[in-house]
Amino acid sequence: MQVLPTPLTARRNGPLNGRARVPGDKSISIRALILGALAVGATRIGGMLEGEDALNTANALQALGARVRRTGEQEWLIHGVGIGGFAEPAIALDFGNSGTGCRLALGAVAGCPITATFDGDASLRSRPMRRVLDPLERIGARTLASADGRLPLTLAGARDPVPVVFEPPVPSAQLKSATLLAGLAAPGETVVIETEPTRDHTERMLAHFGADVRVEPDGADGKGRRIALTGQPELTPRPVVVPADPSSAAFPLVAALLVPGSDIILEGVMMNPLRTGLIATLGEMGASIERLDQRDEGGEAVADLRVRAGTLRGIEVPAARAPAMIDEYPVLAVAAAFAEGTTVMRGLKELRVKESDRLAATLALLRANAVAADIEGDDLIVHGRGRASGGGMVRTHMDHRIAMAALVLGLASERPVQIDDGSFIATSFPGFVELMRSLGADLS
Ligand code: S3P
Numbered sequence: 456m457q458v459l460p461t462p463l464t465a466r467r468n469g470p471l472n473g474r475a476r477v478p479g480d481k482s483i484s485i486r487a488l489i490l491g492a493l494a495v496g497a498t499r500i501g502g503m504l505e506g507e508d509a510l511n512t513a514n515a516l517q518a519l520g521a522r523v524r525r526t527g528e529q530e531w532l533i534h535g536v537g538i539g540g541f542a543e544p545a546i547a548l549d550f551g552n553s554g555t556g557c558r559l560a561l562g563a564v565a566g567c568p569i570t571a572t573f574d575g576d577a578s579l580r581s582r583p584m585r586r587v588l589d590p591l592e593r594i595g596a597r598t599l600a601s602a603d604g605r606l607p608l609t610l611a612g613a614r615d616p617v618p619v620v621f622e623p624p625v626p627s628a629q630l631k632s633a634t635l636l637a638g639l640a641a642p643g644e645t646v647v648i649e650t651e652p653t654r655d656h657t658e659r660m661l662a663h664f665g666a667d668v669r670v671e672p673d674g675a676d677g678k679g680r681r682i683a684l685t686g687q688p689e690l691t692p693r694p695v696v697v698p699a700d701p702s703s704a705a706f707p708l709v710a711a712l713l714v715p716g717s718d719i720i721l722e723g724v725m726m727n728p729l730r731t732g733l734i735a736t737l738g739e740m741g742a743s744i745e746r747l748d749q750r751d752e753g754g755e756a757v758a759d760l761r762v763r764a765g766t767l768r769g770i771e772v773p774a775a776r777a778p779a780m781i782d783e784y785p786v787l788a789v790a791a792a793f794a795e796g797t798t799v800m801r802g803l804k805e806l807r808v809k810e811s812d813r814l815a816a817t818l819a820l821l822r823a824n825a826v827a828a829d830i831e832g833d834d835l836i837v838h839g840r841g842r843a844s845g846g847g848m849v850r851t852h853m854d855h856r857i858a859m860a861a862l863v864l865g866l867a868s869e870r871p872v873q874i875d876d877g878s879f880i881a882t883s884f885p886g887f888v889e890l891m892r893s894l895g896a897d898l899s
Contacts (some may be wrong), residue, residue, distance in 0.1 A: 460876035463858075463888070465865025468897035470716030470764065473662050475890050477704045479504040479529060480699035480725055481883050483755075484661050485555050487695040489563055491533035492541075494638065494664055502642035509881040511549060512556035514564035518544040519564070519571070538639045538690065539567050547572040547607065552579055552810060552882045555615050555629055557606070558587045559657075562633030564639045565596035566640025567612040574607040578810050578853035584608060590621045590634040594641060605844040614640040618686055620648065625805060626778045628653035631682070635661065641686040648673055649680045654729045658682055661749035663754055665691040696753030698725035702782040703762065703884045705733050706859045709786045709892060711762040712742050713867035715787070715794045718763045719894055720747070726756040732780025733787060735759075740767040740794055767794035774802025781805060784835065785817045785860035792826040793867060794839035803850065805834040810879075811852035820861050823847030824872060846870035855879045861885060866896050
């Protein structure tokens with residue numbers, strides 16, 4: 456995506472009111488595209504995220520021989536080529552800002568006897584890929600060229616993939632998913648052992664498409680997971696209904712908690728327990744978040760969330776919760792600034808390798824707006840005062856979640872908050888500004 460930087464300003468206005476539905480889940484949209492490309496025949500996706508990350512993934516899959524077509528609003532149809540059926544792309548695959556699209560596609564390509572070059576924008580080029588190349592090389596893929604385990608890199612997929620047992624060195628759904636997707640092409644059983652469970656959308660969707668996936672508790676305390684996939688299944692196209700993304704819902708949700716008098720409903724938000732860490736944490740801080748009409752949609756639990764403004768108190772957020780809310784820390788830090796007392800968020804090392812060094816960017820966001828905060832080791836500490844003066848200019852570092860978190864701060868602070876560039880918001884949350892305005896927010 457090559458667009459001019461779009462500065463934005465958020466100002467305090469009246470309360471937020473009304474109903475809204477945030478776009479489809481990014482993780483599920485990307486997985487649906489990739490599994491659709493690996494199935495034989497046509498997969499329909501409804502409610503798809505039409506954000507840059509999903510669109511770049513769709514383009515890459517087209518270059519690999521799948522046919523991807525938009526058939527209506529958020530309705531997509533993908534004709535897959537089958538496991539091992541990708542064609543060698545004539546061009547480098549450009550994933551833009553999307554770490555998930557890139558890493559999962561690396562896994563899918565690793566099991567095919569083709570060579571492909573993977574690339575992305577400056578943010579994605581700075582992110583570590585060695586961690587995902589390690590299991591893929593054990594399966595039989597070869598990294599032909601890469602600067603220091605970063606993009607651009609060229610991967611030669613395995614001619615004779617072998618199944619592996621892999622224990623990711625960090626809790627990462629992307630590493631788990633890439634390994635399982637490569638394992639689809641290997642005969643026998645590919646096993647991923649997680650000491651800390653991460654989002655399980657890949658396992659669920661593989662089963663939905665007919666693969667044999669068994670998930671069992673693992674480790675002495677039973678808190679880990681052992682995921683075993685039987686290789687070389689025939690993936691059968693199945694419709695996918697994408698629920699609203701809880702990581703996107705987080706922004707209007709926190710805004711409604713902080714702007715006095717607000718009362719909003721966010722419709723159809725996915726409530727997969729491996730994604731609801733933020734809601735649990737805000738609940739402990741005293742937030743009023745009601746789950747209405749809890750139901751199942753497309754194999755995932757969803758609910759309408761009624762969110763009302765109120766006072767929050769500082770708490771300690773344990774490191775063990777990080778995988779269930781890894782993308783939500785910037786906006787949680789904003790909520791913590793408006794809480795009474797200190798919030799300590801532990802174990803945030805992985806935030807350093809997100810779309811930006813999100814730990815440093817979150818600290819800078821807070822400090823630019825006169826919020827007292829520190830990093831100690833891998834912990835973020837925010838001293839909340841029940842209010843924030845704002846008035847800052849926040850550098851977003853090509854990071855959509857830093858951009859949206861800063862704007863949420865500006866909606867509730869005494870003085871407006873500016874960001875240098877809102878264009879990256881479109882990676883995960885197209886229509887963010889319009890949706891927030893429809894609830895009454897002043898964004899310009
Ligand atoms: C994602 C996993 C997380 C998350 C990212 C989406 C996924 O990354 O930060 O936005 O869809 O698997 P890690 O798996 O690297 O923690």
